[in-house]
Amino acid sequence: MLDPKPVHRHIDVHEEAYLADLIDLVRQPSISARDEGVTECAEILARQMENMGVKASILPTDGQPVVFGALPSKDPDAFTLLCYGHYDVQPPEPLERWDSPPFEPVVRDGRLFGRGTGDNKGQLLTHVMAASAWKAVHGDVPVNLKFIFDGEEESGSPNLETFVAKNRDLLAADLVLISDGTMHPSGAPLISLGNRGVIGITLKAQGADRDNHSGNKGGVAPNPAWMLIHVLAHTVDPSGKVLVEGFYDDVRAVTETDREIIERLPFDAESFGATMGLPRVTMPKEEYYRRIMLEPYFNINGLISGYTGPGSKTIIPSEAEARIDIRTVVDQRFDDLVEKLRAHIHALDPRVEMHVRGIGGMRPSRTPADHPAIPVIAGAVERARDREPFINLSSGGSLPNAVWPNTLGIPHVGIPYANADENNHSPNENLVLDCFYAGIHTSAEVFAALATARDRGTL
Amino acid sequence: MLDPKPVHRHIDVHEEAYLADLIDLVRQPSISARDEGVTECAEILARQMENMGVKASILPTDGQPVVFGALPSKDPDAFTLLCYGHYDVQPPEPLERWDSPPFEPVVRDGRLFGRGTGDNKGQLLTHVMAASAWKAVHGDVPVNLKFIFDGEEESGSPNLETFVAKNRDLLAADLVLISDGTMHPSGAPLISLGNRGVIGITLKAQGADRDNHSGNKGGVAPNPAWMLIHVLAHTVDPSGKVLVEGFYDDVRAVTETDREIIERLPFDAESFGATMGLPRVTMPKEEYYRRIMLEPYFNINGLISGYTGPGSKTIIPSEAEARIDIRTVVDQRFDDLVEKLRAHIHALDPRVEMHVRGIGGMRPSRTPADHPAIPVIAGAVERARDREPFINLSSGGSLPNAVWPNTLGIPHVGIPYANADENNHSPNENLVLDCFYAGIHTSAEVFAALATARDRGTL
Numbered sequence: 081m082l083d084p085k086p087v088h089r090h091i092d093v094h095e096e097a098y099l100a101d102l103i104d105l106v107r108q109p110s111i112s113a114r115d116e117g118v119t120e121c122a123e124i125l126a127r128q129m130e131n132m133g134v135k136a137s138i139l140p141t142d143g144q145p146v147v148f149g150a151l152p153s154k155d156p157d158a159f160t161l162l163c164y165g166h167y168d169v170q171p172p173e174p175l176e177r178w179d180s181p182p183f184e185p186v187v188r189d190g191r192l193f194g195r196g197t198g199d200n201k202g203q204l205l206t207h208v209m210a211a212s213a214w215k216a217v218h219g220d221v222p223v224n225l226k227f228i229f230d231g232e233e234e235s236g237s238p239n240l241e242t243f244v245a246k247n248r249d250l251l252a253a254d255l256v257l258i259s260d261g262t263m264h265p266s267g268a269p270l271i272s273l274g275n276r277g278v279i280g281i282t283l284k285a286q287g288a289d290r291d292n293h294s295g296n297k298g299g300v301a302p303n304p305a306w307m308l309i310h311v312l313a314h315t316v317d318p319s320g321k322v323l324v325e326g327f328y329d330d331v332r333a334v335t336e337t338d339r340e341i342i343e344r345l346p347f348d349a350e351s352f353g354a355t356m357g358l359p360r361v362t363m364p365k366e367e368y369y370r371r372i373m374l375e376p377y378f379n380i381n382g383l384i385s386g387y388t389g390p391g392s393k394t395i396i397p398s399e400a401e402a403r404i405d406i407r408t409v410v411d412q413r414f415d416d417l418v419e420k421l422r423a424h425i426h427a428l429d430p431r432v433e434m435h436v437r438g439i440g441g442m443r444p445s446r447t448p449a450d451h452p453a454i455p456v457i458a459g460a461v462e463r464a465r466d467r468e469p470f471i472n473l474s475s476g477g478s479l480p481n482a483v484w485p486n487t488l489g490i491p492h493v494g495i496p497y498a499n500a501d502e503n504n505h506s507p508n509e510n511l512v513l514d515c516f517y518a519g520i521h522t523s524a525e526v527f528a529a530l531a532t533a534r535d536r537g538t539l
Numbered sequence: 540m541l542d543p544k545p546v547h548r549h550i551d552v553h554e555e556a557y558l559a560d561l562i563d564l565v566r567q568p569s570i571s572a573r574d575e576g577v578t579e580c581a582e583i584l585a586r587q588m589e590n591m592g593v594k595a596s597i598l599p600t601d602g603q604p605v606v607f608g609a610l611p612s613k614d615p616d617a618f619t620l621l622c623y624g625h626y627d628v629q630p631p632e633p634l635e636r637w638d639s640p641p642f643e644p645v646v647r648d649g650r651l652f653g654r655g656t657g658d659n660k661g662q663l664l665t666h667v668m669a670a671s672a673w674k675a676v677h678g679d680v681p682v683n684l685k686f687i688f689d690g691e692e693e694s695g696s697p698n699l700e701t702f703v704a705k706n707r708d709l710l711a712a713d714l715v716l717i718s719d720g721t722m723h724p725s726g727a728p729l730i731s732l733g734n735r736g737v738i739g740i741t742l743k744a745q746g747a748d749r750d751n752h753s754g755n756k757g758g759v760a761p762n763p764a765w766m767l768i769h770v771l772a773h774t775v776d777p778s779g780k781v782l783v784e785g786f787y788d789d790v791r792a793v794t795e796t797d798r799e800i801i802e803r804l805p806f807d808a809e810s811f812g813a814t815m816g817l818p819r820v821t822m823p824k825e826e827y828y829r830r831i832m833l834e835p836y837f838n839i840n841g842l843i844s845g846y847t848g849p850g851s852k853t854i855i856p857s858e859a860e861a862r863i864d865i866r867t868v869v870d871q872r873f874d875d876l877v878e879k880l881r882a883h884i885h886a887l888d889p890r891v892e893m894h895v896r897g898i899g900g901m902r903p904s905r906t907p908a909d910h911p912a913i914p915v916i917a918g919a920v921e922r923a924r925d926r927e928p929f930i931n932l933s934s935g936g937s938l939p940n941a942v943w944p945n946t947l948g949i950p951h952v953g954i955p956y957a958n959a960d961e962n963n964h965s966p967n968e969n970l971v972l973d974c975f976y977a978g979i980h981t982s983a984e985v986f987a988a989l990a991t992a993r994d995r996g997t998l
Contacts, residue, residue, distance in 0.1 A: 276754060280851060288816035294838040295735060295936025298866045299779065299830035300822065301815045305839040305861075306775065313772030316765065318888075320758065356760045357747035357857065363759065371758035379753040380764040381854050385842040386862070392739060392896060394864045395840050398816065402764075403845070405853045407757045437851060477754025 144231030165204025274446030443482030603690030624663025733905030902941030
């Protein structure tokens with residue numbers, strides 16, 4: 081097995097070059113939401129990959145192109161790792177709240193500031209740079225490396241599934257590695273095994289075709305606000321339990337391994353409460369993590385009816401609307417849940433119409449915690465960071481990860497490298513340079529660990 | 540008994556002078572909502588009353604002044620009628636939707652257009668003009684007449700109750716007559732015996748001190764939209780029944796007389812539906828009228844939580860608010876209902892706060908349908924209009940009428956004189972001139988009928 085130590089030394093002495101590449105990549109806007117500079121950014125990224133010894137190509141989709149790269153190992157039996165990332169970025173607005181322009185990356189206080197530094201240009205580059213370091217030092221990489229960099233993740237990756245389905249052979253691998261998001265606020269590394277899915281729903285209740293005077297018509301004109309309230313109250317109970325028949329049918333049972341992993345996670349009722357604007361979290365640790373990681377949540381994100389401006393208007397509203405996002409967990413199925421919910425709503429009150437926002441939404445996905453790659457990766461992360469990582473069974477939010485098991489048939493593991501205060505999607509997005517460099521070291525170590533495990537027959 | 544016939548002839552030949560007075564009064568803006576021209580209007584009105592032989596005075600309140608007038612009968616045993624009206628008007632905006640300026644009254648197609656023509660300057664003047672006609676023809680009036688013209692009805696008459704309580708002797712009377720609102724759309728006259736009250740409530744549910752990401756925190760952060768929905772769903776059932784304990788305790792039972800009056804009212808499911816923007820009313824006639832006239836209604840007029848702009852935001856809202864107006868019926872009491880509702884809400888979820896908008900709101904009031912003045916007035920209206928009036932047990936909306944029985948101890952009867960399409964509170968407010976003149980005739984006939992009934996000992 082090749083020795084990772086000289087690779088780490090190589091990384092240490094090339095920090096300046098890595099930073100220069102990252103700055104070049106961040107300087108190029110790549111805002112998929114308004115098709116601004118995305119193709120130009122793909123070209124810069126592909127050129128950087130080529131310069132680092134990775135064969136790169138820009139592959140079309142129905143939307144923004146995918147940047148694909150490959151750096152095979154000389155070992156014919158090598159493990160194959162597919163690294164996923166995205167080179168598009170969120171719009172930078174509001175511009176006036178940036179301390180320096182979003183696309184003029186600048187280092188201040190040990191951080192690189194700029195849109196896309198942490199989300200996700202800095203993180204996707206770590207894998208390429210780690211591969212390049214291995215190649216430079218040893219003339220080979222310990223695992224076959226493939227890279228798929230998405231150009232429209234910030235727009236919901238609408239073409240990713242189709243692209244993957246059409247390129248199964250090209251993308252064939254043993255595991256997908258994703259570095260996106262942030263480490264634990266304590267600075268501890270994290271390993272993320274999945275994410276919840278999301279289904280966007282709008283419920284609309286219709287009363288009369290106009291607002292009516294609540295005095296003159298109160299009691300005889302239908303009030304859609306009341307219709308909506310009664311439908312919603314019979315859809316989710318006060319504890320958050322969804323009352324739709326069969327809603328939980330496909331939810332996986334919590335395993336003993338899941339429980340052990342949760343038991344090892346940190347929990348502080350006050351500081352966890354503070355992150356969401358509460359004096360403290362009032363539920364116990366096990367329930368807290370179980371709810372975010374392993375249970376669906378039926379959220380109302382918007383509710384509107386009648387007059388809500390200054391003063392008041394004594395009207396019976398003509399319409400009422402609830403905007404909902406349902407956070408689903410593996411193995412809940414989009415079509416199944418939509419159908420069950422539609423039937424439930426219709427049976428309660430046919431005057432309430434249900435509309436699904438987006439097609440399919442993001443699917444839930446979760447690599448089982450007892451997958452043999454997890455301890456291998458956890459060990460590598462601990463060696464690279466000198467600190468045991470926490471295992472996150474699933475992030476509460478939604479990512480386009482389901483495509484890997486569902487379409488490609490392989491598991492995925494996330495190792496977020498960004499600092500907890502990276503301000504992704506916000507002004508003054510930044511990446512702590514030490515996190516960036518540590519990410520390159522970590523990827524290099526993960527490559528070695530996967531190769532060793534393959535040699536030993538454990539993977 | 541004095542003969543009303545020459546009085547009607549007198550009215551017929553003085554139409555031009557009545558119209559000139561009304562035009563003068565409408566030309567003076569009197570917008571209580573922004574204290575624009577109200578005092579000036581009070582002065583014009585008092586001068587007009589003096590010119591018509593009524594002793595008028597402008598009496599201060601903590602808000603806009605009351606214009607009081609008196610024209611006693613020479614008969615020491617005469618019935619005393621107190622006529623209530625208001626000389627303030629709604630703001631005229633939006634100005635661009637008026638075909639002629641709101642304070643430049645003009646006659647078109649047999650209607651006088653201008654803010655306040657029907658609501659309520661034209662209607663309050665009818666009583667003064669009828670009294671003046673009696674005086675001019677016979678040198679006397681058949682009943683003692685008192686006039687109280689409110690300067691802030693359009694602002695909720697906040698000082699009326701205090702004013703009445705301080706001036707009980709001045710205002711002492713046997714009955715209050717109010718001409719406000721419109722006749723039946725068919726053109727049939729109406730007699731209105733009351734109105735519902737209104738209580739304005741805001742419910743606010745508080746979650747965290749900020750919006751949270753529904754993926755990252757969905758299931759562990761509290762969602763105030765759900766709190767509010769569950770509280771509301773347990774406060775009013777889908778049929779509209781209020782679930783607050785004791786809410787209906789003081790509601791009067793429906794009497795046989797009430798039922799007979801409802802039975803005589805017109806009902807057309809399609810055209811009644813059309814007035815509120817529905818294909819048809821689906822409930823039976825008796826239920827329709829009972830609900831508007833004799834039952835309370837718990838209305839939601841505004842509902843807001845989270846993000847309701849274009850697109851969507853996957854947040855857990857930090858706040859949710861419902862704006863409510865409860866339409867109450869006689870003898871429901873404001874303080875009692877507020878206290879019961881507050882206890883009910885608090886028991887359901889102490890995180891939902893209840894705020895009462897305004898102090899006291901408008902109280903419900905209803906003169907019993909078997910009051911002996913009703914057939915007397917109905918007979919007078921039928922003689923004046925050559926058409927039997929419909930009896931409206933109570934308007935669904937709210938008016939400051941409760942002060943008469945509650946503070947002065949006397950009943951009230953409404954005879955609206957305006958055309959159904961008067962556009963009150965809207966652009967192009969107007970009063971059909973024939974309605975205006977018919978109103979003067981009707982008041983004159985009502986005065987005579989009350990005097991006759993007093994002579995016969997029935998009143």
